[in-house]
Amino acid sequence: MRSMKIILLILVPVAVCENHTGSHALNYYFTGLSSSDSRPPFFSVIGYVDDKQIDRYDSDGGQAQPVAEWMSLFGGPRYWETETKKRQTWVAEYREHFKVEMSISNQTQGLCVYQVLFGCELDADGSSRSYYLFGYQGKEHIRFDKDRMLYEPATERARITTDRWNGERSRQSERDKTCLETICIEWLKKYIRYGKEELEKKIPPEVTVTSLSTRGVTRLHCWVYGFYPRHVDVTWMRNEKDELYSEEAKQILPNSDGTYQVRVTVEVMPQDGDSYACHVDHCGLQNVLVTRWDPVRRSFLYELVGVPVLVLVIIAAGFFMYKKMPLKKNQHGVIFLRGNARGRRDNG
Structure with a gap:
């Protein structure tokens, strides 16, 4: 696996247990990295439930793999084969997006970063939220408004892409809306049931x-x-x-x-x-x-004499105790303590 440090700079929604609601979230983070060297772009897709990483896929390994211990038993081999094919499809689609964004920005030198956040949240009362965000070069780039079925630009340059998507991707926007509102929530519920013990534990501070x-x-x-x-x-x-x-x-x-x-x-x-x-x-x-x-x-001695004097007192006390310790040299000149304090007595 390629050694790269990936920093997510776009907005990252996280489900919390604020007010004891028991909210949970399922998020997928896609990251594409391209540098000016001869290596092909690197792509990864990482899944999270709440703040726990559950799986990962990257273009170097080419296989979806469980990360959370309980996910290793989820679904069996067929599930992971399906996930691998799904991640490969995502990577192929986002790879094309990445190429277009690099072309629009005329980015030929240095590191290029393309990011996607796809996820949903579910509260204990059944209410839910979802989001689909795109980032480019560490900044929010495009946001999908599922209610209006539109891709909204976060920057003026992103308008080039959103105008094309909104004109050409009516079927895709319907699929994206269904994935956010239905499929994502269904899978989140399955993960919550399967990883309930780990996901719903609460350790007080x-x-x-x-x-x-x-x-x-x-x-x-x-x-x-x-x-x-x-x-x-x-x-x-x-x-x-x-x-x-x-x-x-x-x-x-x-x-x-x-x-x-x-x-x-x-x-x-x-x-x-x-x-x-x-x-x-x-x-x-x-x-x-x-x-x-x-x-x-607060310590009376600390308040009375302050840090510098207190440090000197501690050093003096340590030196006094050191001088009082019985010492002895061996034949090689190595000093060690007598009695119960054992030093090194190497014969070689």
Whole structure:
């Protein structure tokens, strides 16, 4: 498989469990990459249910393959043969789109990126949404309006393509509408039933609040970690009524165990009588989790002497303990600890 880092820059809708609705989404991401070297363009189609990758196909391997463990048993060999043929058909169609867009933009040098997002969302109450987006060179390019059965340009240059599609693809627009409103939802329901245990698990977050004061300004950090699914709402409140704005972007990051973490920081100048608390809302919680900042719990030594002096104290204490340890040299001059602290005693 070709080693390439693919960055999706177009809008990516994600189903969340906000307000305990139990929403789910099925998304397919198509990416085409073409460079100015002699290699043929690279194409991939990746399927996701919620934030879990379920399968993948790329032009190097030429086979649709399961990624999620539960998908490896879904449908059997015949299902994956059908998926392979389907992905090959998609790639063939989008390959032609890609060539046309490169021709229109007269793009002959550098990296060219063509992206497609096709997907749908289903709520617990049965309501649904769907979307069909095209991106070119990292920007939204074309959007399909299934209600009006029209392809809408996001840029003036994209109008060349949408005018042609709207004039020539009446049958295709009907098929696209059917795929979005019917076929996508039917497959999403099947995936939800099959992967229910994995897809509907809810792991509540843990929360830790820390602070750092410098020159009268205090930075309050709210660390939220170990939660699943991904969506979480983290807010700092003052006196339980004033929501505080964080200048840092709330970046929700993945953990190696499949859960997520996020840190939200605000800067405040505490006044007498003020209270601060971090409010966390997640579908794994029955109620909003409120963790209060207690300035009294800050280290007295840290507040008294500050970071530089504290670091010197720690270094001095470590040096004193090192000098007190019984040491011994072996015949090669290698120092090791006596007693229970074992060093290397190589004879060679």
